[in-house]
Structure formats: C-alpha cells, structure tokens
Amino acid sequence: MEKVKLTINGKTYETEQGKTVLEVARENNISIPTLCYDKRLDPYGGCRICLVEVEGARQLVTSCTAMVGEGMVVNTESEKVIRTRKGVLEYILSDHPLDCMTCEATGCCELQDLAYTMDIKGIDYRSGEKIGGVIPDRNELIYRETGKCIRCGRCVRICGEVQQDYAIEFGGRGFKMWVATPFGESLLDGSCVLCGQCVSTCPTAALFEKKAMGKGRSFQVKKVRSTCGYCSIGCQIDIHTNHNGIIKITSEVGAVPNNGNLCMKGRFAYDFVNHPDRLDTPMIRVNGNLEKASWEDAYDFISKKLKDIKSKYGSDSISFISSGRCTNEENYLMQKFARAVIGTNNIDQSETECHAPTLTGLRNSLGFGTTTNSIEEISKSDVIFVIGANITEAHPIIGLEVKKAVRNGSTLIVADTRRIWLSKIAKTYLNLQPGTDAYLINALMNVIIKEKLYDEKFIEGKTEGFKELEKAVAKDEPKEAEGLCGIPEETIKDAARIFANAKRATILYGNGITQHSFGIDNVNSLVNLALLTGNIGKEGAGINPLLGQNNGQGAFSMGAVPGFYSDYQPVSDRAVRKKFEEIYKVSLPKNKGLQIREMFNNAYKGKVKAMYVMGADVLMSEPDTTRVKKALENLELLIVQDIFMSNTAQYADVILPAACFAEKDGTFTNIERRVQRVRKTVSPPGEAKADWKIISELATCMDYPMDYNSPETIWEEIRTVSQNFAGINYKRIENVGIQWPCPDTNHPGTKFLYEEEFGNGKARFSATEVKSSHEKTDKNYPFILSTGRTLYHFNSGTMTHRTKGSVQKQPYSFVEISQEDADDVGIKDEEMVRITTRRGQITLSANITNRVMPKQIWIPFHFVSAQANLLTIGSCNATHSKGNSSLMPEYKICAARVEKLQ
C-alpha cells in the first residue's frame, strides 16, 4: 500500500492510501463523532456529524467517506466544523422525543452521548413538528419506534448490504421518511429472518430487543463475553444478565470471527437457559419411573452398575457418547473417563454422524482431518465453491462472509440438490441430482485435466498420486455427468474453468457431501479438486468442511472418537499409548473402539450393555429411530446427562442434570480451529452441574480421582499431552481465540494449514471410483427424501423449541415439495401429508416450493412432532469405508411416499 502523509489538527500523520480520514483519525485517537457509521457497512455520509474541514475543499466533507490524500490538511475541530456539527445535532434533537429518563437505550445511546459531549443545552428555536411513534409489530423479538429513529439508515443498510435480506427500506421521503417494511406488514411477513442485525446497529432505541425491555439499563446489567453455543462458527457474544438471568445477547463489532454479526439463534434463542423445563436434579429409574435423587445416590447407582456390567461383560460392553455441544475440557474428560476409568475405546460423539468422512478423508490426504482455512479468508477468495451446504441457514455468519465476498466481486459456484438461498447470487448454480456429487466433481476434474487447467507445479512439488487420479477421472466425461447429475455439459465445463482459473478458490462443503454411505468418496473427490488446482496451503483457498455443532471440532480433537486420543494421536500407536498411560496412571485399551453407528448396532444386537450419553439426543439425531429405540431399550444401563428431558432421556436409567453453555467455564473450538473461551454467566438451575464437574465427581466416586478444580486445570493437562494445543492457554485467549496448531506460547496460531508442507510430507490424491448406492425409488416409494437444517431451529430442537421467535417463525415441521408433485398427490400448500419410507412414517404440513426439484422432497429434522429420522436409513455401506472408520449412514437419501392425509 502506498504511504501518504496528511495533517490533522496541525499534526502530521503517515498512513496508507485507501483509508478514510475517519479511520486514520480514530487510529490516532482523534475523536470524530459519528451516528450513521458502522464499520461493517459502506460509508453513507448521511448524518453529517463527522464533517471536517479540508483545506481547499469547496465544502465541509464527511470524514467517513473522504479518502486520505497526500498533503491533505484536515481540521476536525475548527469553528466552522463545531458550529455546523452542533447545528446538525440540534436538528436531530429537534425531531426526537427527548425522553431519555424512560428510554431503554439510556446509557447506551449514541445520540444521548453525543448530545452530552457536544454540550447541547436546550433547543429553543427548533420546536416544530415531531414525527413518528411506536410501530405495532406482532413479532416477539424486535421493537420498533420511529419517533426515536434518526434515519441514519444503519438498519436498512445492514439488512441490505450485510444480510442481503432487504426486509426493510426507507419509505416516504424528506421529513416524512421512515424505515418501512413492504406494505407496512409485520417483520414476520416479509423477507426478514429476525436476525436482529438492525437492532445491533441502531444507535438509539428506535429498534430494541423486545425481550430486554424493562429489564435494566446497560449500566445496571452485567455483561460477559462468551462463545455462542449453537453452530460451529464460534461467534463471540456478550451475554447481558440481571438478577433474573439473561436479558439479551449482543456482539461487539470487531470481535473475531463474527465482527459483531449474529444470527437469529445466536442473538435471540436463549430463552431455554432459564426455562422451567430444565433438568434441575438427578433422577434414577425406580420401578420403571424416574424419581428425583441426590447426586450421591446417582453416583453410587451409576458406579455400582458400571462396575457390575464391566465385570460381567467386559469393558467393551460399555459405550460413551460425548458431545459436540460440550466444551473441549468436557470432551477430553469424557474420553479420559471411557479409557482410563472404564478401559474402553468405545467413545464417540454425534459430530461423527456428520463428519466422519471429513476426519478420515482430509486426514489421509492432507494430514489433519479438519478445516484448512479461516472464515475471514472467504472474502479474499476469487471463487467460492459451495457444495452440499445450505450455509445461509446452517452457518448464517459464514453465509454473511460469502454474501460479502460476492458483493465485492467474488464468483460463487453453488452445487446443491435444492435451490438454496445462495443459488440466487451464484454465478453458476449446479442443480444436481441427489447423490451424484462425486460424479460432478470428477467431471469437473475431467475438464480441468483435459484442458490442462491444473496447477502443474503444485502437483509436481507437493502431491503424489496424480497419475492414478488422471486415469480414474478420464472416463468421467461431463457429457456422461450431464445424464447422471442433470446438469448441462456446458455448465459443468464452465464451472470447471471458473474454478480452475481462479487465483484463490475455496471449497465449502457440508453434510450434503458427507452424510452418504459413500461420503468418504465425496470428500476425497473434493480434496482431489482442491489439490489439482493448487488451492491448498494458501490464503483464501482451501477445503473447508462446515461442521454442524458448536464444538464438533473440539470433540474430534479432544479425543472423543474411538481411534484417537486428543490431538488426533492414534490409540493404535504404542508410543502414544504409553505416553497417555504414564499420565493417566493406568493401562489403556489398545483395541479399536466402536464408532457411534456401531454402538447402536451392537446395542441392538445386545452386545453393548451400557451407554453413557452426554449432551446428545440420539433418539432424534440417529437414523432409523425405530431401531435406535430398540437399541436403547436393550441396554441394561442408560445414563443421560443433559439439560432437558430429551427424547433420549426418557429412556434413561439415570439422568444427570447438566449446565448449559452459559452456566459454565471452558473452551469451544470453532470451525476454523480457533480455541475460544466460554464463560459462566449465570448459575445452573437447581442442582444441575457443569458436565466436567459431573464426570470428575463420578470418576472420583469410581476410585479414579479427578480433582480438577476448574476447566482451566483440565486445559493445562490437555496442553501437556497435545502438541498442537501446547501454546494455547486461557490467558492468551482471554480476548481473542487462537487457532491450532499452536505448538508453543510464542506461536501466533495457524490461520491456514499446509503453507510450508503437508502433514504426511506430500498431499495424496485418492482416486475415487464413483458409485451409486442409495436406496432406489420404485412405484411405492417414488420420491427421494432428504433432510436437513433450517435457520430458526437447531438439531433436535430442545433449545429452540423453547425460545420465542424460533417458534413464532417456524412453529411446526413441513415437507418441501414441488408444485408439480403436489398437484400429482393432490395436495395444497399447508395441507397435512403423510410421508412413508421403508422404515416408518410421519405426518406434517406440505410446503409447496420451487426450492426442491420434482420427485424430491425435503424435511427438517428439528421437530419431535415429525421425527425425520423415523424415515432415514441406519445402515452404512461398510465397503466404502475401506476400514478407515468413516462409517456413515445414508442420512441424505431414501425412497419415500407422499400421501394426502384424509
């Protein structure tokens, strides 16, 4: 960047070209007030508060829009500036209710602060008409009052520029301008997704969190920084509490990685924390009924039972399901409990059911089984390839990064069976048939190789196995793929060229890729594509799986998987095992443990006798619910440690009430490998305890003392046994999380992987033969059913179904079906239908939409009232796993029938 020198208030500053006067002033602690400015938005120049005097300029200029120039002479405090600024502020105040004494924003109002600092006393001559009032809106989350609106446009702009929802826009003009919804309807009726981004940027109380009203001013409440407990992005949140609990959640602009942005769940879906349904005491099943018990009784009961079962059937008759919802420390303890206390490697967690192929595929080819690059790099990519990931709903804040990138000129390619939101802004939309991802990716590579668009130097220097790949994809002509995937040959060729010609191309994929019995082949194909084009090991590129749960990443890396201790250290490695045995002071099992899928199969067959489930509603999340239920019923002991009486908990023999993310300390690792702090903000209900505490106490009760007095002490142990985490300690991540690998405390963390070399020396192409293995449709089951996430709910819904807004926006389940098929079946929009597969049936409401292609239907899996997994397939096609522990059920595809409910 070229340097320029400019003078501000008589002092000379050197800075880079391309910055605004405001930015440079603020960097140098020169205060220029603003009202319409928000770093996340394009400069607007509307409030006129940041006006400064620039020598030689015809007019005063807005410092938020004026770019610095060589030799520029700026005065931010001249008489003219102050006189004008005051005049403008007086104008604003002349159209304001000035009811600060009762206003919610008092203490956190930018207008109030400015009036105070500018010493405005009385506004005499501008006592004219005032405009606006409260806008009645039946949405439960966002309060709107135009009287307090200063028309700075921040809400309108964040909705348009950042969210790109365009739910609000200025209506009317001049003095009568106001922030309007289409046709004056409620925010519930338009394109608003209730993210509350508008509230977050409102400088006054014109927009405010309804749930926080009357619960205390900003200076009366406690504010604690923590990490969001929903998806895997790890948004930094500030939890505001009063004596009754959480009153609202905000985020600070500049926070990493979300820069102050939050989605509807992150901002508003916290009602569950203080919900009366929370489990607040241990329970033991007595004569078939769950009865309240003391912790001592519960521990004794479990301890005795586990010991009995262990001695009767052996350690491997016991299985542990850890949780991508819990902290790193808790996952670490859970695996330690399984291995050291019980002596089994039967430890896994539900993120495996989403990303086992990721762990295996990426690890085998590249070295680490995880995301290569960072969230902030998405906006630096020239081309973004999104496949099998409905990002704007499942990972909304990454969705914002993609939207931002496209807005700034990046090219987006979307491949999805559904016409997801991102397809609207994609340059190329590949509307592929379900289960044909690998065909498509191979066809892309076929074009890239045929047209010699690959990165020869990269392949030569950094990879092996190219020849095999070349051979394997030679037959996967785009013409053939056209027939299989349903995408025109030319479109495939275009997409291949766009991807290959990019300087930096990134791949973002989700469960649409992994949750197939041949998910490993899909992942391998994507890795091949990235390697082929040299898009690994550089900024703005990479292959990035979008894990689903807040700490799925941590659950994997803390060793809550059968094959690895923490930091992906293989249990099969004798030296590794020896190291852990020394630290755990017991001998550890060397046999391969069961993966979650196998645990249920074995329980079904009666081989697994006890299961300890922490923070997972497996009955909702595992495929083929009927079979899972049977498996649970077979158990001699089911321990469920959760925050609600989930579907699974209803089958438990012991229930241990746990603390939720807002009630405990610890760390989560986000999707980009960033270890971030979670902080205790409120106390758990009743006798509920943090999971780490429960595990420690239970272990102690079982004669394996765990005397951790805080999550930090657990983390210190993790550091000592996990090289890639050794450099991360609580002090270092007090403000901003650090991305592993981070081998020592001077290491800054790793933004993107493989800059120097690959984990295994060279990256490996894994030539894949594409296969089709999904359940075939027939006369009785003519539809292909797929399942997935929506924006408003999370996983099994125990949290979001107890939250205002989520329920209001999406109260019940639905099946997406095309108009054509709806006509065939004879159903109208919102009519009740029955969906039947070879495993079960559910009834729900029809949602006729062009998001799904004909002969395909789609159901969200968040609803207990219509459990999608009653329909899905539980068995995995082990032949595709090649024995490399990526057993993956065929979640995403099954044959189904749709009938009108009579």
Add this chain to the structure above:
Amino acid sequence: MLKSLKSYDDLVAMRTLCEEKLKLDKVKVYICMTGCRALGAEEVYGEFKRQLDEQNLKDKVEIIETGCQGLCARAPVITIDPPGVFYGRVTVDIVPEIISSTVVNDQVINKLCYVEAGKRIPYLKDIPFYSKQKKVVLRNCGIIDPNNIEQYIARKGYESIAKALFSFTPEDIINEVKDSGLRGRGGAGFPTGTKWEFCRKAKGDTKYIICNADEGDPGAFMDRAVLEGDPHAVIEGMLVAAFAIGSGKGFIYVRAEYPIAINHLERAIAQARQLNLLGDNILGSGFNFDLEIKKGAGAFVCGEETALIASIEGKRGMPRPRPPFPANSGLWGKPTNINNVETLANIPIIILNGSESYKQYGTKNGTGTKIFALAGKVKNTGLVEVPMGTTLREIIFDIGGGIPGRRQFKAAQMGGPSGGCVPAEHLDLPIDYETVKEVGAIMGSGGLIVMDSDTSMVEIAKYFMGFCHDESCGKCVPCRIGTKRMLETLTKINGGNGLKDDIEDLKEMAYVTQTASLCGLGQTAPNPVLSTIRYFMNEYEELIK
C-alpha cells in the same frame, strides 16, 4: 419502413431525398402539438385535417405537427408559411376561416395576430419575441415534425455523428467541445469537454452515458421542449458523446410526468434504430451504441447525478457523497458521463459548424446560447433562447413584452429552488454563470420567474422552501430537518406570527443547511430565503412587526 443506412454515402443520399421532400411547393401549416395541447391544439389540428380533406387541399397544403414554437402565452399557436404569419389563441371555429383566408389567399386574420404596444404584428419574423432571440439549440424546435426523422436529417441531422465517426478521433471531439467553451446547462455549469475527458480517461471497458432529462425546477420546461420538439438532436448529441467517451450504452432518464417527451423519444429511437443510427456498426463505422429510456418516478432529487444513477440501478433515488465521481464510478460502478438535455442538444451544432463558429455567441465565461423558460408575471410567457450575456431587461422587457397591467417589475427568480431572486437594480446585468452567482442567484437550468410589485417575497421564499422540503430525499439530516424547520419559521412569519429572532434563526439554519447538506438540493435550498432576506428584508420586517 425506413431503410438501414450502411455508410456515410447512404446518409448523404437519404438527406438529398429528405431535402427534396421538404422543398415541395406546398403551404405549410405548423401546429404546435406539444405544450399547446393543453389549450386545444389537438382539436385544432383535427379540424385542419378534416377541412383540408373535405376541401381537397391535401396536395397543396401540408400540416406539420411541431414541437414548441416558443410563445406559450398565445397557445395554441400555429405558423403558416407562406406567408409566414404567426397566429395565437387559435380555436376550432376559426379554422375554416384560416384556410380560406390565409392558407388559400395569403390574407391575414387580424384578431389572431400578436399585438404589442397596440400594434398588430402578423409576421413571425417581425415579432420582437422571435426576432430578438437567437435559436441555436432550438433551431429545429417548432419547425420540424419531431416524429419524422426525415425532417431532422433534411436539416443536417446526424451529419455531426457521421463527421465524428469518419473524420475525427474521440480526442478530437473532446478537444472541439472543450474549445467551444460549452458548459453544463443543467445548472452547475461544469465544462462539458472536461467532463467527457475525465470519463474517457477513466479505467474500464464498459462505460455509460446518461442524458439527464429529469427536469424538475418549478416553472422550467426547456428540456421538455427540446425532447418533445427535437428529440433527434439529443440522441445525436449522445451518440457523439458516446463516441468521444468510448461508451456503447446510454440511458435517457426522463421524468414520467413528461409523457409526450417519452413518446417522441421512443419513436425517435425506433426510427434511428431502423436507419442503423443506433445499434451495432452505426453507418458501417464499426461503432456500436444503443439507448434505453428510464422513467423517473417523480423525485426531484433524482436530477442529482448520483441519485439519478441509484434510481436507474433500481435503488431508492438518494444521492451519495462524491468522490468517487460518476466519471470514475457511476452506473453499476462503471465510468459514467451524465449530461443534461440542453447540453447534449448543443453538441451536434458544435461538431457541425466547429467550435469557432459556436463561440461567436455568448461571453468569455459562457459561450453559446441559453434557453430560458419565461414564466410568472410577464406578458410573453414561453420558451426563449438568447446568447449568453443578454441582460435580464432584454429578456423580460424586449422579448418577454414586460409586465402585464400597470404593475412594476420587482424581481426575477432564477435557478429554481436552488437559485435566488434578482431585484430590479440588477436588470441590466449581462447574464452568465458567474454574474448571476454574484448577485445571489444561479443560472440554474433556465427557469426564470418574473415577479411584479404585488408579489410577496416572503411568500416566494416560503414557496421554494416548501418545494425543497417536499422534495428532500431525507438521507441527510440538514436537508431533511433543516428544510422542515425553515419552512415552519417562514410559515410563522408569513402568517404574521413571526418573532424578532426568527430572521437570525433563519440565517443560522440556512448556514447549517448550506454547509452540512450532502447534495446540491440541501446545499442550495436556503438560497431563496437568503436572497430575499438580502434584497427584501423590509418585507420580512413588516410581517414581523
């Protein structure tokens, strides 16, 4: 169906044919079919047609539907040539008499003639309103049928673009326009050639040219008249500009309240396309350019360049701070040149006759002519084109015929809501961009409203402030709230409820609004207030007493 012109020779050949057609030995009846429609021109036209049919005079008489002939005060107007008489206030009843007397027998009907100082002046060339004007931009307006491209071509139409394409480089064109001294006629008076040069030099393959036809000043109708009366001149001006800048696509942003202008433009564009004067490989030169009309939705502020661009992009029409200037980042972020209608209509004549010839009119600071829309308390309201440097007195008294009745001239409001009131003491001021500014008004787009001794200047200030208040987009605080508060104060004073401090308050509010507003609308909104306070303080004081 018109035949596509494949080369310059084709154009020349066509012109010869068109000239022949025009020369045909017929009596021509020119009927203004644009503004005069408001007072019955269509009916008059219909009657003429019917009568000529009935009387079998079609071969001897040709009716030409023209644009504005200028003297709107006499609407509906017609000109009959030969003998060259000008009639106003023509009614359907009198059409048979006009045909029998004037058309057939060259006899003048006295009651239809223009009267000045009690004297009838039958012939157009003798009427001071016409004889004292210099029609350069309006050379075709009121004379040709705007819906007939042949008549434009017959009068050297599209010769300039042909000349540009085959004899000039884009740089030559820019230099010619720079040499001509032409300045933007939309109000700001920025040198046109320089503006083109900025856009030419801006980086980018795709560039746009926009014609700003969002004329909105109260009382101004110059651009409407040009679009209605001579649309091809604007199209040709855009073609030359596009060639100079390196643009392949243009937009005409015209307000939806100008249906006749839109209609004539649509037809003109269609005809130009048929003749291959728009589209690909124009006249076989390899140059491609096409045009699209975008209708404004009734916001005055969309005359501001950046708001206009936002509006074309489909966004809410609100201005944004500059830089970046549209020349570097305009429509959809591409380099964009925006010129006003009248500016573009000047271009063909500059290229055709050269900059030297163009500069023979006007002053050093303002070359060429300027069209004014003469309105208010003046006898000859209408459309007037005079060389720059003409005095207000010449326009209002010599051409405009002075103030009706026995009242006195009090002031002329120039430049619309952004302008100011020029009092009698400056009647002999030669008008150009700078001189008008010095006396507290602006040249503006050409609105000229005459006020007589009965006019209340506070009322005028209030009127214009009300206009700005209504038209403020609302984006920036000083314009949104400032115009409201100033309007409230003016209303209070005008209603006799003013207080002594109100004038000082007004001045302070004017200062803040001028200094802090984002775009020209707010920055100039206080001008009418300040100029009336400057020249007519007594009227304020009388109301406050």
